[in-house]
Amino acid sequence: MSEPPGATATLAPTSAADEPSKTLTAQRVLPLRRPGRWIATAVVLVLVAQFVHGLVTNPFYQWDRWGYWFLRPTILDGLVITLEVTAYSAVLGLLGGILLALARLSRSPVLRAVSWTYIWALRSVPLIVVLIFLYNFSALYKTLSVGIPFGPSFFSFDESRLATDMVVAVVGLSLNEAAYAAEVVRGGILSVDQGQHEAAAALGLPKSYQFRKIVFPQALRSIIPNYVNQLIGLIKGTSLVFYVSLLDLFGSAQTMGSTYPGDIVPLLLVVTVWYLILTSVVSVIQFYVERHYARGATRSLPPTPLQKLRTGLTDLRARIRREAAV
Amino acid sequence: MTAKTLGALADVEAATVEVHDVHKWYGTHRVLDGVDLTVRPGEVTVILGPSGSGKSTLLRVINHLEKPEIGYVSINGEPIGVKRQGERLKELSERAILTQRGRIGFVFQNFNLFPHLTVLDNVAAAPVATGRLGRTEAQELARELLGRVGLADKTAAYPRQLSGGQQQRVAIARALALRPGVILFDEPTSALDPELVGEVLAVIKDLATSGTTLVIVTHEIGFAREIADRVVFIDGGRIVEQGPPSEVLDNPRHERTRDFLSKVL
Numbered sequence: 051m052s053e054p055p056g057a058t059a060t061l062a063p064t065s066a067a068d069e070p071s072k073t074l075t076a077q078r079v080l081p082l083r084r085p086g087r088w089i090a091t092a093v094v095l096v097l098v099a100q101f102v103h104g105l106v107t108n109p110f111y112q113w114d115r116w117g118y119w120f121l122r123p124t125i126l127d128g129l130v131i132t133l134e135v136t137a138y139s140a141v142l143g144l145l146g147g148i149l150l151a152l153a154r155l156s157r158s159p160v161l162r163a164v165s166w167t168y169i170w171a172l173r174s175v176p177l178i179v180v181l182i183f184l185y186n187f188s189a190l191y192k193t194l195s196v197g198i199p200f201g202p203s204f205f206s207f208d209e210s211r212l213a214t215d216m217v218v219a220v221v222g223l224s225l226n227e228a229a230y231a232a233e234v235v236r237g238g239i240l241s242v243d244q245g246q247h248e249a250a251a252a253l254g255l256p257k258s259y260q261f262r263k264i265v266f267p268q269a270l271r272s273i274i275p276n277y278v279n280q281l282i283g284l285i286k287g288t289s290l291v292f293y294v295s296l297l298d299l300f301g302s303a304q305t306m307g308s309t310y311p312g313d314i315v316p317l318l319l320v321v322t323v324w325y326l327i328l329t330s331v332v333s334v335i336q337f338y339v340e341r342h343y344a345r346g347a348t349r350s351l352p353p354t355p356l357q358k359l360r361t362g363l364t365d366l367r368a369r370i371r372r373e374a375a376v
Numbered sequence: 377m378t379a380k381t382l383g384a385l386a387d388v389e390a391a392t393v394e395v396h397d398v399h400k401w402y403g404t405h406r407v408l409d410g411v412d413l414t415v416r417p418g419e420v421t422v423i424l425g426p427s428g429s430g431k432s433t434l435l436r437v438i439n440h441l442e443k444p445e446i447g448y449v450s451i452n453g454e455p456i457g458v459k460r461q462g463e464r465l466k467e468l469s470e471r472a473i474l475t476q477r478g479r480i481g482f483v484f485q486n487f488n489l490f491p492h493l494t495v496l497d498n499v500a501a502a503p504v505a506t507g508r509l510g511r512t513e514a515q516e517l518a519r520e521l522l523g524r525v526g527l528a529d530k531t532a533a534y535p536r537q538l539s540g541g542q543q544q545r546v547a548i549a550r551a552l553a554l555r556p557g558v559i560l561f562d563e564p565t566s567a568l569d570p571e572l573v574g575e576v577l578a579v580i581k582d583l584a585t586s587g588t589t590l591v592i593v594t595h596e597i598g599f600a601r602e603i604a605d606r607v608v609f610i611d612g613g614r615i616v617e618q619g620p621p622s623e624v625l626d627n628p629r630h631e632r633t634r635d636f637l638s639k640v641l
Contacts, residue, residue, distance in 0.1 A: 249488035252439060253502040253554065254477035257470060263505070267492050346492040346534035 115316035119306070120323070128302030129324060135216070135288045135298060136328075139223035140281055146224060147231025154236055165232065172229035178290050181222040185294045219291040227284055234276040238269035270343045278336045285328050299324055390417035390589045391452050391479070391557025398437055398447035400430075400613075407433045408444070409613035415558070415606075418587040422600040422621075425610035426636055431593045434610065435560050438591065439480040440473055451479060451558065478506055481551030481559035485566050487543040489535035489550070495522065496531040499550045506554070514553070521549040525579050541572030545579055558589040565596060597641055601625055609633045 105111065119125060153165035172180070242265050250260040292301035303317040310317075341351055353361065393415040400408040407430045415421050425431040436442040438449050440457035448465055449456045457473050458465040468476075489498050499518035503509040509517065522528055525545040535543050544564055551559055561580065565573040577599050584590055584603045594600060600607055600621060607624040609616045611632050617624055628634045 243488075245484065245486055245488040246490065248441060249484065249490070251474070252441060252477060252480075252482040252484075253505075253550070254474040255502060255505045256474060259505045263501070264490055268490075343492070346494075346536060348536070 110315060111319060112313070112316045115313050116319050119303075119313065119317055119320045122306075124302045124306060125299065125320060125324075128297055128299040131216075131291075131296060131301075132285070132288050132299040132328075135219050135223060135291055135296070136281075136285050138220045139227050139288075140284060142220065142224035143227025143231050143280075143284070144235075144277065146228030147233075147235050150228055150232035151235035151239060154232065155239060169229045169232055172226055177222070177226050177287055178293060180226055181219065181290055181294050184218045184222045187218075215291075215294055215296040218294050219288075219296050222294070223284065223287060223291070226287075227280065230280050230283075231277065234273055234280060235269070237276065238271075238273035239265060241272045242268045267343065271340075271347055274336065274340050274343065278332060281332060282329050285332070286325065389557055390587055392417050393438060393558050393589060393591065394450045394453075395434070395438065396447050396450065398434070398444045398449065400433055400437060400442060400444045406613050408437065410447075411610075411613070411615055413608065413615065413618075415589060415591060417557075417589055419605045420584045420590045420603050421592070421606045421608060422604040423591065423593045423608045423610060424595075424597075424600065424624075424636070429610045430613040431610045432562055435482075435562050435591060435593050438558075438560055439477055439482050441482075443467070451476075456480075475506075478502070478508075478554045479557050481554065481556035483544070483547050483551050483559065483561045483564050485563040487535070487540070487547045487567070489543055489546055491535050493534075494531065495527065495533050495535065495538070495546050498535065498546055499553050502550065503553050508554070517553060518549070521552050522546070524582075525549050526575070539572060540568045541575045544568065544576045548576075548579055548583075558591065559583065561590065561592040561594070563593050563595065565594065595640060597625065597637070609636065611636070 106113075150165045150168060153161040154169075156162060246264060246268065247260070250264045255264065288298055289300035291298050292304060297305060300321055303321045307314040307317045338354075341354070344351055393413075395411055395413040398408050398411045399406070409430075411430075411434055413421075413434075423431045423434065433442055437444050438456070440449070443457060448458050454476075455465070456476050457468055459468055460466075489495075490501070493501065496515060496518050499521060500511070500514040503514040503517065504511055508514075519528070519531060522531055525548060527542060527545055527549070530538060530542065530546075535546065538546065544567075548559075548564075564580065565576050568576065573596070577596065580590070580592070581603055592600075592604075604621050606618060607621050608618040609624055609628070609630070609632075616630050616632055617628065623629075624633065625637065628637060
């Protein structure tokens with residue numbers, strides 16, 4: 051070890067009776083051996099190896115067919131639809147969620163009740179029911195018009211032309227998403243300390259500024275992890291739009307599967323891998339967005355993976371050098 | 377501090393604060409029970425009282441963070457949070473109240489700095505948001521104010537990277553950035569470690585000598601004796617007695633004041 055000479059001498063008692071303690075403190079404490087942990091690690095490694103082996107060698111998966119389908123235009127077209135539906139619904143859902151959350155936190159009992167009822171209803175009804183209901187909506191209401199209830203209408207439009215499959219899918223998902231996002235946003239706003247509202251009010255900051263620049267950025271810290279969770283649910287939820295005859299990623303694979311029944315398993319694997327990629331991309335973005343909004347909340351920011359790798363390597367090198375010196 | 381004092385830097389015109397027969401209650405609990413108080417321009421008033429006596433509520437009524445049920449507060453003769461309508465008082469719009477608050481500085485016990493903004497932005501935010509200064513001017517003012525409270529080197533830091541005493545000094549600079557005619561302090565040193573109290577009191581003292589109107593709720597009796605022009609003792613939501621520190625602190629006339637002082641001194 052590389053302790054400075056004399057360090058142990060000053061720490062250890064100097065009387066002759068305590069002589070053995072000098073040798074006791076001269077060395078580093080031996081770490082406890084943990085054989086159980088080594089055995090558990092070995093068992094898990096064997097199981098993982100078996101799983102990977104099966105995945106690679108089992109002909110059931112038909113990896114050559116997977117390679118054939120993975121970048122086919124039909125699949126990629128479906129992927130684009132999935133991305134579009136997700137993007138529109140995520141943005142509209144979040145905006146709707148913010149409005150619903152503000153309504154639920156407002157002092158007006160009517161706004162609170164309407165918001166509560168909306169959230170209660172949309173969270174109770176399965177998404178597939180909402181989608182199919184909207185799909186048949188144009189049959190129920192031939193035209194949509196804007197006007198005074200029970201009074202004159204100002205303008206109206208033909209609903210069957212407005213409601214393409216895409217619109218039905220996005221509206222259905224957004225309505226559903228808004229209900230969940232509202233609770234996520236409300237939770238985030240409630241997590242901001244009351245003192246922040248008071249300080250903003252005491253400084254006379256305009257109301258909209260208080261929300262946009264003081265409360266909401268702080269609420270985002272708890273909103274982001276929960277909303278990303280929602281977003282991942284939404285990405286997978288888009289697979290339901292197949293039932294309103296929109297050919298998304300899952301829909302395209304499903305259609306191809308009925309044309310080529312022998313390829314159902316590789317097609318499902320294609321879909322699985324694409325969903326894995328989408329979720330991974332979202333998780334990476336989440337890390338950096340969370341890091342951005344952590345400014346000021348922690349004394350120092352969490353390191354990026356690259357920084358972690360760099361410090362890890364430096365530590366390892368230092369350790370090797372130390373061990374070699376002994 | 378150097379030639380230019382904090383108050384002079386913030387270009388403050390000291391205000392008069394008048395509290396007119398203020399009553400405040402929560403349900404059946406009376407927090408303030410008819411308080412009348414006049415604070416002259418440039419005067420330093422320290423409010424003392426046992427916990428639960430209503431002293432913090434009185435301070436919060438002055439900048440209308442709490443609405444009184446009866447009575448009102450006026451600053452330089454202008455009612456705060458209300459306006460006269462015939463023989464009644466009517467609540468002002470939220471926007472109008474926010475504008476009025478810009479003329480009243482408030483320093484909290486727990487600082488309440490905005491943790492997601494840098495120290496500089498904490499101080500510069502209000503003048504920009506209320507449209508009084510452009511961004512660069514506000515930052516220039518913020519830099520200067522932070523220099524005066526001894527934190528010129530901390531402009532880029534975030535509040536949680538600072539000690540409690542430093543945070544409270546930033547909070548004072550933030551309150552000054554709006555050039556308020558009066559600054560209210562709600563137990564500014566109660567959340568601080570004992571060794572950090574001095575640095576905050578030094579900044580408040582600097583303000584006191586610069587002629588800004590100050591209303592301070594504190595438990596620091598020694599500090600009150602040193603800087604107060606007037607000490608107000610509150611108990612049970614009423615002003616029990618008030619006067620210069622030499623009277624109220626050294627020769628209290630009321631039993632309750634004597635009782636309180638014997639416990640805290």
